Structures are given as C-alpha cells and as structure tokens.
Amino acid sequence: MVKQTIQIFARLKPTKKSPSVYLVDEEERPGLEFLVPRDLADGFVNNKKESYRFRFQKVFDQTAKQEEIFEHVAKPVADSVLAGYNGTIFAYGQTGSGKTFTITGGAERYSDRGIIPRTLSYLYQHFNQASLPLGSDSGKIYTTHISYLEIYNEVGYDLLDPRHEASRLEDLPKVSIMEDHDQNIHLRNLSLQQSANEEEALNLLFLGDTNRMIAETPMNQASTRSHCIFTIHVCSREPGSATVRRSKLHLVDLAGSERVAKTGVDGQVLTEAKYINLSLHYLEQVIIALSEKNRSHIPYRNSMMTSVLRDSLGGNCMTTMIATVSVEKRNIDESIATCRFAQRVALIKNEAQLNEELDPALMITRLKKEVQSLREELAILTGEQREEKLTEDEIHKLEEQVKAFLDDPDPEVSLELGPDMRKIRHCFSMFKIMVRDMLSGGGGAGDCSPSPSAVPDPDVNPPAAEVKKLKDMLQQRDNEISILVSMLKKEKKKVQDSMTQLGQFSNGHKQSKSSMQSSTASVAEESSEEAESNGPYALRRRQGPVLSVGRQEAFDIFRRDRDDNVTIEDNKALLRQRFAEAKALGEQVNRSRSRVNELKKQLEQRRMKRAAYGVVGGPVTMEELDPVEERLCEQIEEEKKSYKNTFGRLKGLRTEIEHLQLLLERAKVKLQRDFKEWWDREEERLQKPKSKVGATGQSVPGSSWQPAAPRPTRSRVVRGMTVRMCLAACGVCAFHLCQSKVFFFWDNVCYCARLMVSFCSRPVPGPACVSRDLSVSTSSSSSSIPLTGDQQTDADILAFIRARHSLLSRTGRTRSLHTHTLN
Numbered sequence: 001m002v003k004q005t006i007q008i009f010a011r012l013k014p015t016k017k018s019p020s021v022y023l024v025d026e027e028e029r030p031g032l033e034f035l036v037p038r039d040l041a042d043g044f045v046n047n048k049k050e051s052y053r054f055r056f057q058k059v060f061d062q063t064a065k066q067e068e069i070f071e072h073v074a075k076p077v078a079d080s081v082l083a084g085y086n087g088t089i090f091a092y093g094q095t096g097s098g099k100t101f102t103i104t105g106g107a108e109r110y111s112d113r114g115i116i117p118r119t120l121s122y123l124y125q126h127f128n129q130a131s132l133p134l135g136s137d138s139g140k141i142y143t144t145h146i147s148y149l150e151i152y153n154e155v156g157y158d159l160l161d162p163r164h165e166a167s168r169l170e171d172l173p174k175v176s177i178m179e180d181h182d183q184n185i186h187l188r189n190l191s192l193q194q195s196a197n198e199e200e201a202l203n204l205l206f207l208g209d210t211n212r213m214i215a216e217t218p219m220n221q222a223s224t225r226s227h228c229i230f231t232i233h234v235c236s237r238e239p240g241s242a243t244v245r246r247s248k249l250h251l252v253d254l255a256g257s258e259r260v261a262k263t264g265v266d267g268q269v270l271t272e273a274k275y276i277n278l279s280l281h282y283l284e285q286v287i288i289a290l291s292e293k294n295r296s297h298i299p300y301r302n303s304m305m306t307s308v309l310r311d312s313l314g315g316n317c318m319t320t321m322i323a324t325v326s327v328e329k330r331n332i333d334e335s336i337a338t339c340r341f342a343q344r345v346a347l348i349k350n351e352a353q354l355n356e357e358l359d360p361a362l363m364i365t366r367l368k369k370e371v372q373s374l375r376e377e378l379a380i381l382t383g384e385q386r387e388e389k390l391t392e393d394e395i396h397k398l399e400e401q402v403k404a405f406l407d408d409p410d411p412e413v414s415l416e417l418g419p420d421m422r423k424i425r426h427c428f429s430m431f432k433i434m435v436r437d438m439l440s441g442g443g444g445a446g447d448c449s450p451s452p453s454a455v456p457d458p459d460v461n462p463p464a465a466e467v468k469k470l471k472d473m474l475q476q477r478d479n480e481i482s483i484l485v486s487m488l489k490k491e492k493k494k495v496q497d498s499m500t501q502l503g504q505f506s507n508g509h510k511q512s513k514s515s516m517q518s519s520t521a522s523v524a525e526e527s528s529e530e531a532e533s534n535g536p537y538a539l540r541r542r543q544g545p546v547l548s549v550g551r552q553e554a555f556d557i558f559r560r561d562r563d564d565n566v567t568i569e570d571n572k573a574l575l576r577q578r579f580a581e582a583k584a585l586g587e588q589v590n591r592s593r594s595r596v597n598e599l600k601k602q603l604e605q606r607r608m609k610r611a612a613y614g615v616v617g618g619p620v621t622m623e624e625l626d627p628v629e630e631r632l633c634e635q636i637e638e639e640k641k642s643y644k645n646t647f648g649r650l651k652g653l654r655t656e657i658e659h660l661q662l663l664l665e666r667a668k669v670k671l672q673r674d675f676k677e678w679w680d681r682e683e684e685r686l687q688k689p690k691s692k693v694g695a696t697g698q699s700v701p702g703s704s705w706q707p708a709a710p711r712p713t714r715s716r717v718v719r720g721m722t723v724r725m726c727l728a729a730c731g732v733c734a735f736h737l738c739q740s741k742v743f744f745f746w747d748n749v750c751y752c753a754r755l756m757v758s759f760c761s762r763p764v765p766g767p768a769c770v771s772r773d774l775s776v777s778t779s780s781s782s783s784s785i786p787l788t789g790d791q792q793t794d795a796d797i798l799a800f801i802r803a804r805h806s807l808l809s810r811t812g813r814t815r816s817l818h819t820h821t822l823n
C-alpha cells in the first residue's frame, strides 16, 4: 500500500498583458505568490493582504511546454498505473484558464498535444516493449479499455457512443450511477471500448471530443460548464498466471470554477451555473471533510462527479491536481481562490493499493487440472487397479502418446496416462529401452515394446495417512472450485451491461477500424487531399450535407474568411510535408530492406564458396577469418541499424500524420457546424424581414438589409419586393466573367447571382430576361416572403445574399446592394 497526499501543481496561462502581480519561486520551496496592491485595481479595492503565497509541488510558468507538463505531472502517475495502482489527474481553474488545453491539448498544433494523447502514447509504447522478448516487463499481457464520460447539469453522458449522430448533448446516451452492496460505484450505460493500440485509443479520444464539440452550441457551451472524465482501464497478467492486475487512470477536465455572482448570468445559463457551482461546491465539501481529521462521513453521494471520483479523493488512488491559473489582474481573485482550493486538496491523504486479484476463470481451469491429477494419484495409492493386459490397440495409442510427448519442445508438457498402473509401467519400460539404446549408441527410435524382464513391479502399499491427506486435498479443491464458480457467475452478471454495449458498439467500431486501417496502411502513398477525406476519423457525420450551388459558394467564402483558416491551411501544408517525408522514409526503409537481403545473399554465396573450397582444396574451418565475409557482416549490421532507425522515424511520423488528420477533421466538423448555425440564423432573418421594418415602412436601425429609400406605403402594404429569377433566357452573364445562368431581380435590378457572390453589385440590364416569377410582391403584413417555384434553391440564394451582405457590413467591406429602387 502506498500512502501519499494528493500532489498539486500550478500552471500559469500565457498572457500578452503585462502581469506584474505574481512571483514564481522555483527553488527549494516551489510556490506562487500574488502581489495585490492596496489600491483600486480593476474594479476592486483590496483592503486586506498585499501578498498571497501558495506552495505547490511545482509551478509551471507561462512558457512551460506541454512536454514538460507531461514529464513532471502525468508520467509518474502513468508509471504507477502500469504498476497496478489507480491514478487520477484533474485540472481545476476558472473558465478559459487552460484546463482543456492541459488535459486534452490545443486543437491546432501537434506539439500542443495534452496529457491524454501523450499518456496514451506512453502507455502503448510500454505495452509494445512488453511484447518484445527482451523488453522491460517482458512477456506481460496487457489489455486496455477506454471510457469517456461528460457530466452536465448532474446528468452523465457517454461520449463514446458511435451510434449517435449527436447534434445536442441530450442525444447522447445517459449514464447513471449505481452502487452495489459493497458500496462500489458502477456507471450504467457508460460504454467501455477496447483499444488494441494507440491509434484506436486516439480515435476514441477524438470521437469523444467531437461528440462534445458537436453537442454544444453557442448558447450551450457545455465544455465550459461540464465535467469530463476520460478513463483508461489497464489490465495486466503474467503469461500462465491466474493473477491479474487492474488499474484505472482518470483524466479529468472539470467545469470552470468561477462564482455565479461574478459571471452575472441568468436564465438557462444560471441554472447550469448553479449545477456546476453546486457540484464544485460538493467537491469542495468532500475535500474539506477529507482534509479534516476524524471526519467519519464524507459526502461523496451529493453529486455525480464526487461519486465517480470517490476513489480518487481519499481512496485507493494516486491523485494529482493541476491548478490552472490566469495571472491577469482582473482574474486575480479567482486565481487566489483556485490556489486556496489546491492547498486544501494537498492535505488529503490517499492510500493506493496494488489492485491484484485472481482471475476466477483461469483459477478454475488450473484447479480442475489439479483435481484430476489428485484423483489419479489417489486411484494409484488406493490400488484401484485393473488386472488384464494392455491390448494391441492400447499399446499403439500409448506409443503415439509417448512420441508426441517427446517431440513437444515445451518443457512443461505432461504425459497424461490416467490412474492406470499398466500404462505407467509400459511407458517406463519404453523409456528404459530408449535410454539404453542411446547409451549404447543406437538410434533409440527402434522398437519401443518393452521386454518383460525390464518391467519393474512396484508392489508397494500406500500409507493410509497419505491417502487421507490426498482425499482432504481433493475435497478442499472441490470447495474452492465451487466458490470460484459462484464468483465467476457474479462477475459475469456485473459485466453484463458493458458486454451488451460492447456488442452494440462492435459494428460501428469495425466500421471506423476498417477506414482507419485503410488510411494507415498506405501512409507513404496517400496524397494529402486523400488523407483529408480518408483519414482515420471517417465517421458518418463528417461527410456533411450536399450543398446547393449558392450555399456551397457561401460556404467557401465563409471558410476563407475565418480566423482559423490560416492554421488549417498551415496544418494542411504540414500534412503534405509530412506525407512527402513519410514517402521518402518509406522508400528508404524499402531500400534498406532490399540491401540487407542482397548482402545476406552475397554472404551466403561467399560461405558456400568457402565450404566448396574446403572440400576441394583442403580443410578450411568456418572459424577462420575471412575479411570479405567480415566486411559483409559489418555492412549487414550497419544496414539493419539504419533500417531500424528509419523505421522508428517512420512510425513517429505516422503518429504525427494521424494526429494532424484528426485535427483537420475536427476543424472541418467545427467549420460545418459554425456555417450551419450562421446560415440558419441568416435564413431566419430573411424569413422575418418585416419584423425589422416599422409600420410606416421605415427601416429599423441596425437592420443590415435596408432599402436605400423608404418605400411608399399603402394601407397595409409594408414593402413591395419582387424577386424574379431568370434561368435560361439570359444565356450567360452579361459581364462574361462567369458562366452563370442564374440571375435574379432585386428591386427591379437584375443581378448575376454568381457575381453577387463575388461582390459585384452592378446592375445587369435585363429587359431581355423573360423571367420566371419566383416571388410575388409582399403586399400583406405577413412576416415571410411568399416564394414560388424552385423554393429551395431560390431561398438558398436569397438567404445567402442577405447573409453575405450582413457579414460584409459587419466587417466593413460592403457595398450597397440597393443601387436602384422602384418608384
């Protein structure tokens, strides 16, 4: 058992502002000090202390890299998980202070990978080494499962359910908590996905993150207001042993810790904030209770989060906390609160135990074997023997059995003869003949039949005490088996839930697995464009909807104008570069392999030549030095080294390529989601134009789509708008700049739809357009423009133009679309 207090670390978020309010002590007593002047600073007066000092295991200043965080914080915990102890790392801090960045990582650069992907990499590296004959932990068999839980408003959601096209958090399967008689917590409906390698584990992480991202909307930024727990379940076993070690590593991204009062929220957001603050409040209560000595009741059950993390807090777990802190002046009070919380957490003592248990199934097999051999031994000792001689057939079978036994290289293999003394005697005589044959230089493989004189006659009566002892042992083993069988049944029942889920998952899983394999198998050959579409994360949702022409153009412009477009383009370029590198390395690996084969052939030929020379020209021993042969051996070794080296680099590159593909995939999903939201918003505005126009026909200030002059109003006619679409009549665009056949009229002006998109607002004279009326004047006060004809396309185009105009007017790049108005 390892007793240890929860380890606490602080990480300061980089800021461009000049923060003169803190000091980091990195020497003997690592700590963080906030200096709060006694003056009016950013809206609050400090009447209290001027300096607040907090101690941590280590403080990571603003420049700390993700690699450093992993080495100091996560690696020791990962090591203890490999050794069979439970581990937890949780990030705590106010919104935007870098919790997600620390736990999961940034979504833009490979180097920004956070603790989860780095830990997965580290663990699988260890598992792979264990599978090598001379690696550390050599021979150990590891299996890994992953779960990803999000807790939002006290409800748990399974982020790894691939069956759901989640567009809202509520679409994900709900997870509930159950407690068994031994007060162990079980999470019902949380899927546990097996991951055979790093690639599969990373795919699960990205699946969960994408579900998390898609399920949130600007109104419902669940990531900020929910707790996320990514759990890696590790099971290890020595080959042939019935003892298994099971450990869990929870990587926890908590909700933002700021107080409701400060955030100034209301309505739905306030409800959420209450839940979040309540669950963080319960977390605090648990921590206070744990840090106080002699407290018998710890209120774990108050919230779902504390129930799930029960073991991590004051239980069987090595736990580490990262306090993420903003050092900007306006955030100082929250940062001080975060550090205070950390100080209390540091008082909690955990007792981590080695989670070792006997695997009932393995144990039963082993005990059954033992019972069988005891039964046989007992039969021999009690003299329940048969008197008649072995038949020809029995002797033949026995000889085959002995031959198979001798041919099997496994030293542990046994010869199962049963409690029949006649067979045992026969075998002994066979062995005797063989040994004598060998000693006398014979083949030993000749006649196996025993000579009657060679058969010993061990007519010994077994002592009664020994018989009793064996009977007792037999009884004991039988009891053990029945206990283990009942344990196994119980165990089966327990895992039934998760097994059902695993079954349901397997289809979707196979699907993503096969697409994943197709992408990784051809790392060196794929072009980057292909990679973008065939990446490992080829899930159904990513294909996105098929867009109409107008909407597609709008989408292209929307994408071009986004801030993160530069990063996406950078990542694409990097991906292309990495592919080229991988291709070159792949070729190098192939070259090395052929070179090694070539050199081996040369060496073989050389040796054959020397052997032939030895036959013809006199004795030449293989030990004699041959400089050519020696050089060939050296070259082979060098070539092998270079092969290994290049192959290692190729493997590293593959991980990076996959990560970049996943980043791009995520960016794409986000882009589609944002575009859809923006489009729907603009379309909605189009559907309600008059809600922005006053009763007199005057435009409401702020409307981005205003007529150049107020339109005449008659009784209830608010504004007349004629939209006509001329499809084929015009032929092509009058500007000859594009081949668009889509024109439309807006306030008596004819526009080329495509050039509009390209910001052209010059009227195209359109008398020749015998246009098809797609819309009629809006002469009623109803709030929507009645459209007829090909509504979908026309509505799309109109919505786009309005939306585009509104977007441009926000960015100051607009020209008036209303150059001509109807009298």
Ligand SMILES: Nc1ncnc2c1ncn2[C@@H]1O[C@H](COP(=O)(O)OP(=O)(O)OP(=O)(O)O)[C@@H](O)[C@H]1O
Pocket (backbone or CB within 6 Å): 012, 013, 014, 093, 094, 095, 096, 097, 098, 099, 100, 101, 102, 106, 223, 224, 225, 254, 255, 256, 324
């Ligand atoms: N150490 C860092 N280096 C670079 N960027 C960072 C760092 N920490 C945070 N960021 C950036 O700051 C922004 C907010 O960070 P993040 O989303 O991780 O905060 P958070 O604490 O998880 O917030 P929330 O509570 O809303 O989930 C992100 O854009 C992130 O990339």
